[in-house]
Amino acid sequence: MARAKIALIGAGMIGGTLAHVAAREALGDVILFDIAEGTPQGKALDIAEASAVFGQDVALKGANDYADIAGADICIVTAGVPRKPGMSRDDLIGINLKVMKAVGEGIKAHAPNAFVICITNPLDAMVWALQKFSGLPKEKVVGMAGVLDSARFAYFLAEKTGVSIQDIHAWTLGGHGDDMVPMVRHSTVGGLPLPDAVAAGFLSQADLDAIVERTRKGGGEIVALLKTGSAFYAPAESAIAMAKSYLLDQKRVLPCAVWLSGEYGLSDLYVGVPAMIGASGVEKIIEFTTNDDEKAMFAKSVESVQGLIQACKDIDGSLA
Numbered sequence: 348m349a350r351a352k353i354a355l356i357g358a359g360m361i362g363g364t365l366a367h368v369a370a371r372e373a374l375g376d377v378i379l380f381d382i383a384e385g386t387p388q389g390k391a392l393d394i395a396e397a398s399a400v401f402g403q404d405v406a407l408k409g410a411n412d413y414a415d416i417a418g419a420d421i422c423i424v425t426a427g428v429p430r431k432p433g434m435s436r437d438d439l440i441g442i443n444l445k446v447m448k449a450v451g452e453g454i455k456a457h458a459p460n461a462f463v464i465c466i467t468n469p470l471d472a473m474v475w476a477l478q479k480f481s482g483l484p485k486e487k488v489v490g491m492a493g494v495l496d497s498a499r500f501a502y503f504l505a506e507k508t509g510v511s512i513q514d515i516h517a518w519t520l521g522g523h524g525d526d527m528v529p530m531v532r533h534s535t536v537g538g539l540p541l542p543d544a545v546a547a548g549f550l551s552q553a554d555l556d557a558i559v560e561r562t563r564k565g566g567g568e569i570v571a572l573l574k575t576g577s578a579f580y581a582p583a584e585s586a587i588a589m590a591k592s593y594l595l596d597q598k599r600v601l602p603c604a605v606w607l608s609g610e611y612g613l614s615d616l617y618v619g620v621p622a623m624i625g626a627s628g629v630e631k632i633i634e635f636t637t638n639d640d641e642k643a644m645f646a647k648s649v650e651s652v653q654g655l656i657q658a659c660k661d662i663d664g665s666l667a
């Protein structure tokens with residue numbers, strides 16, 4: 348059977364890391380695409396040379412022409428600009444919306460059967476725009492944010508409680524902004540929902556409140572440290588988990604930005620909720636039960652996403 352073809356649109360910090368991880372895990376042959384000449388070719392050659400050391404039979408190629416992504420099974424999109432200290436994700440909308448138009452048209456023309464994972468920020472609005480520009484089926488276009496936000500939540504819980512990261516399951520829903528919704532009642536430490544973990548003395552309520560706040564601002568914490576860009580290792584790992592679930596038909600339930608049509612009482616937008624990813628793309632959306640507080644936090648986060656979608660429509664009339 349032929350190896351899967353993985354197209355990475357954007358060969359920057361996340362794109363390069365994606366290529367490295369995909370090659371090491373032998374997920375398929377990799378095309379690294381970018382508008383910058385030399386960057387995708389250089390990174391592809393560097394990783395291809397490394398394959399002699401890590402010992403996987405995969406082909407890597409850098410490209411500046413969309414024709415090279417032809418027939419891709421999966422496209423992971425990081426093209427655009429990341430934020431710098433002092434910027435919010437929303438400040439990127441003007442530049443990155445234009446990039447999504449070019450990328451959407453390229454995917455539509457050359458890889459219309461691909462499963463598409465968008466990472467470019469502001470995430471929920473960019474994945475919405477990418478689906479519109481590409482015209483691909485909505486169950487084949489998803490956004491990566493929830494896996495990363497939940498990973499941060501889980502890591503902070505593991506660090507505080509001393510429990511293995513493998514025995515912590517954390518969920519963060521809503522939009523990928525500072526008003527995202529860490530789901531305290533649905534997240535578990537050693538099987539205990541977090542309120543029970545507090546009662547059992549794994550961490551204090553003040554610790555938990557601080558972790559929720561740190562999770563919400565987790566992206567900004569890295570931007571402030573790096574100064575030149577945003578996180579890339581954890582975002583790349585998160586998108587690889589989604590890509591693997593599709594390519595290997597694992598049917599994992601992962602928090603992803605997916606198109607909602609009635610679920611959670613919402614329609615016509617992308618926002619982060621638990622979704623089952625398999626060979627058909629988004630195969631099922633899981634609806635968590637929510638209490639009044641969670642509903643209010645989710646509604647606030649959704650309102651931010653709706654504002655960003657409206658901003659996209661105001662910038663590009665073809666989206667209205």
Ligand code: A3D
Nearest residue numbers: 357358359360361381382425426427428429467468470582
């Ligand atoms: P960076 O290292 O700057 O890479 C972006 C790449 O996109 C560069 O190599 C550019 O040359 C390329 N590019 C720009 N315009 C185009 C175009 N029209 N077509 C093709 N390539 C183009 O950024 P990065 O890899 O650190 O981040 C990429 C994106 O991911 C940014 O928008 C970040 O804000 C976003 N991001 C999202 C998350 C989420 O959790 C959603 C996390 C971290 C970063």
